[in-house]
Amino acid sequence: MAAPLQAVEPAAAGHLRDQRLLIVDFGSQYTQLIARRVREAGVYSEILSYDAGIEAFAAFGARGIILSGGPESVTETTAPPIPDGLFDLGVPVLGICYGMQAMARHFGGQVAASAKREFGPAEICVRGPSRLLSALELNAQGGLPVWMSHGDKVVSAPSGFRVTASTDSAPVAAMEHEQAPWYGLQFHPEVTHTDQGGAIYRHFVHGICGCDGAWTADNIIDDAIERVRRQVGGDKVVLGLSGGVDSSVVAALLARAIGDQLTCVFVDNGLLRKNERAEVEAAFAPPAAPSNAPNLNLVTVDARREFYACLSGVDEPEAKRRAIGETFIDVFEGVANEIEGVSWLAQGTIYPDVIESAASAHGNAHVIKSHHNVGGLPERMALKLVEPLRELFKDEVRAVGARLGLPDSLINRHPFPGPGLAVRVLGEVKPAYADVLREADAIFLEALRAAGLYHQVSQAFAVYLPVKSVGVVGDARRYEHVIALRAVETVDFMTARWAKLPYDLLEQVSARIINELPQVSRVVYDISSKPPATIEWE
Secondary structure, eight states, X not given: OOOOOOOOOHHHHOHHHHSEEEEEESSOTTHHHHHHHHHHTTOEEEEEETTSOHHHHHHHTOSEEEEOOOSSXXXXXXXXXXXXXXXXXXXXXXXXXXXXXXXHHHTTOEEEEEEEEEEEEEEEEEOSOOTTTTTOOOOTTSEEEEEEEEEEEEEEOOTTEEEEEEOSSOSOSEEEESSSSEEEESSOTTSTTSTTHHHHHHIIIIIITOOOOOOOHHHHHHHHHHHHHHHHTTOEEEEEOOSSHHHHHHHHHHHHHHGGGEEEEEEEOSXXXXXXXXXXXXXXSTTTSOXXXXXXXXXXXXXXXXXXXXXXXXXXXXXXXXHHHHHHHHHHHHHHHTSTTEEEEEOOOOHHHHHHHOOXXXXXXXXXXXOTTSSOOOTTOOOEEEOTTTTOOHHHHHHHHHHTTOOHHHHTSOOOOTTGGGGTBOSXXXXXXXXXXXXXXXXXXXXXXXXXXXXXXXXXXXXXXXXXXXXXXXXXXXXXXXXEEEEEEOSSSSSBEEOOOOHHHHHHHHHHHHHHOTXXXXXXXXXXXXXXXXXXXX
16 A cells, blocks of 8 residues: 655644645555645645544544545455544545445445456446536536446445446446535546546535645745755755756755755766766856856765675665665765764655655555665664655656756656666676666667657666677677667656657667667567556666
């Protein structure tokens, strides 16, 4: 299950979080999308596991509650139940898929395994008046294309509920209580495949829950500045500036919040993209920086030798991440010790980092992969942690960066993992491997930009495989390593599908890589989606 953020007490949060929605997580892969849709409607949302306890739900102070889908069958005795007392909190409740089935069962409705499971597109037929679905524009037959993903179905709605939509195989595709503000949807309005799904969430959030939409980029910035100032006071802060979106937005935000109290450290670990060090220094280091750039007190540290030393002989992905994280801390500790009065380490941790790195405080989720900037600092390190983006999704980070005046070329660049090329060189990382990968990656991205496709995919990169393949160049045999290309399309990076790039482009990139890099004999293209694969290979 998703890792919940720590709830912020309404009394201390200000107006930005006074109006908030709670998503109760039953383990759906779409739970994060629900939170994003609510935030897109201008309302703050957080996620708590279904077994967090009614006390936690009540203390959160939500204007409304959304029950997520989930992988379990509500007909099983071990299925997660609706928490006792949830419907006594006196706020609107919307159940999605499993959430609706659990709601129906809770109130005495009948739920059974469906003879025809629905996984994919479907069309609901809206039946009669509906407070939740009233604003939708339906087709001539009263239908709406939606996205289904369920094996069980509600056979009959509970007493006091009326059916508001159905499909050929799901007699209760939507339902709502006749008096209370309780609603259920069998389909998933949070996915883009459901027509007008955003309108459903907006109507629930604004029209039914009565929220006015204070969660905007400008308000997020004001709130973050206030929180940072309150948190660090007059102390000095050191930040690792990688040149990626997250750390750059943190840098601009902290520069506005605390000015000269901030020192930014750019670490050249030898695992960067091509020309990245020069680009960062040009963007942020005076006097080369633009006149409107914030003064970040930028310090550049050449730590390539230290990072390659810590990676020598290490081939397991998590071991590489740990080695890089520990070296990162060591480098920062050395720099921080030279800055008089520094007490805080700032990091660009965002919400998906937290989700993928930690299991639910109340559930049994698996850790997918650790992130070097998540999980706190070693006890020996005296610096405290400040993470102003920890509650934000990537799209929210970009919106904040745009409002802070960062250039489009920076805030809309593709994500780059904290460990850098170390997790794109599979197996042991050697300088020669990283050098080849850096060039192959640059060729791929250059071709995407030239074709006008860079911003049409969400992330694209090359991977260095620890296998060799026979090739023929001219009349000579070449026995060298393999490069894999990866490009995905995604909204939130929690789920993603592989990008169907033009064959001509892939052929061009493959030819360039093999012709320009004699250390490569073969190029392949990754057509895995997330899930079941992750976006990065390690």
